[in-house]
Amino acid sequence: MEAISIEGTPKTPTVNFDTDKGFLEIKGRSIPENSIEFYKPIVDLLEKYATKPQAATNVNIQLEYFNTSSSKCILDVFKKLEGINKNGSKVMINWYYEEDDEDMLEAGEDYQAIINVPFKMVQVVD
Amino acid sequence: MVLDIYGFYDKMEQNNIMLSFKGDITSDLLTSILQIMEAKLDNFQEEPKIKKKVYNVLVECLQNLYHHMDDSTAGNDEKVRSAIFMIGKMDTYYNIITGNYIKNENIPNLKRLLDSINKLSKEELKEYYKEVLNNGEMSLKGGGGLGMIDIARKTGGKLNFDFTPVDQKYSFFSLNINVSQ
Numbered sequence: 001m002e003a004i005s006i007e008g009t010p011k012t013p014t015v016n017f018d019t020d021k022g023f024l025e026i027k028g029r030s031i032p033e034n035s036i037e038f039y040k041p042i043v044d045l046l047e048k049y050a051t052k053p054q055a056a057t058n059v060n061i062q063l064e065y066f067n068t069s070s071s072k073c074i075l076d077v078f079k080k081l082e083g084i085n086k087n088g089s090k091v092m093i094n095w096y097y098e099e100d101d102e103d104m105l106e107a108g109e110d111y112q113a114i115i116n117v118p119f120k121m122v123q124v125v126d
Numbered sequence: 127m128v129l130d131i132y133g134f135y136d137k138m139e140q141n142n143i144m145l146s147f148k149g150d151i152t153s154d155l156l157t158s159i160l161q162i163m164e165a166k167l168d169n170f171q172e173e174p175k176i177k178k179k180v181y182n183v184l185v186e187c188l189q190n191l192y193h194h195m196d197d198s199t200a201g202n203d204e205k206v207r208s209a210i211f212m213i214g215k216m217d218t219y220y221n222i223i224t225g226n227y228i229k230n231e232n233i234p235n236l237k238r239l240l241d242s243i244n245k246l247s248k249e250e251l252k253e254y255y256k257e258v259l260n261n262g263e264m265s266l267k268g269g270g271g272l273g274m275i276d277i278a279r280k281t282g283g284k285l286n287f288d289f290t291p292v293d294q295k296y297s298f299f300s301l302n303i304n305v306s307q
Contacts, residue, residue: 010157114256
């Protein structure tokens, strides 16, 4: 199936989505002024992937910064994953946060409260 | 009239302004400003935690300006195309000030949003954020009030704001945010 591989910029994250392996990774910074445009291909491919997902889907979210414009798009990604999880693929979202970054931990917990998918909070120690 | 440049300088010095800008807010400008600010925060050897907070709040404040101006392009009104922001470093906090024109008719909604955010406790802000994130109607550009809620959450303080009447059509909206060190 298709894959997405986007290199990060100062305002947008690195994205790797390997549908054959059932692996999605978003890391770096997500602070574009218009996030919808950036996240659309990811949401679209997730929709396609949902029709024929792998037995397990692993998702790594490791963001240094993200803005509120991105937060809604990230929720859209998670909502797609929620559907995929419901339809048989075992989804796990690994939410990475740096040791002292309480705001990022809290942001992960916000999503965890909204989305019905197993979350793992992973502390990154420098 | 000769521009009192020393007067400007002195005022900025007194307010510990480390960066200021007036004019059209573009995406490229924000990229540059954020890059400069990040380098400055690194130079101050700010704790990563504080650095991230200041940077995050700055992103939201500046993108608020950007989106506001974007809103107004249809009008092609010179006034609305321009904004100002200043970033100051005090002894115990960073100070982020933004200012932009706002149509008088849009004041009540914005005032209501800011007043309601200022009344909420930390826990209530968290719940409100989740509610708007999950149910709120977002425009193509984001928004939906999420930016202001996020600023209030991250700073833990009140959003200080003011509307200065300009003329029949416009007022000048200013927002003054402190991020503790």
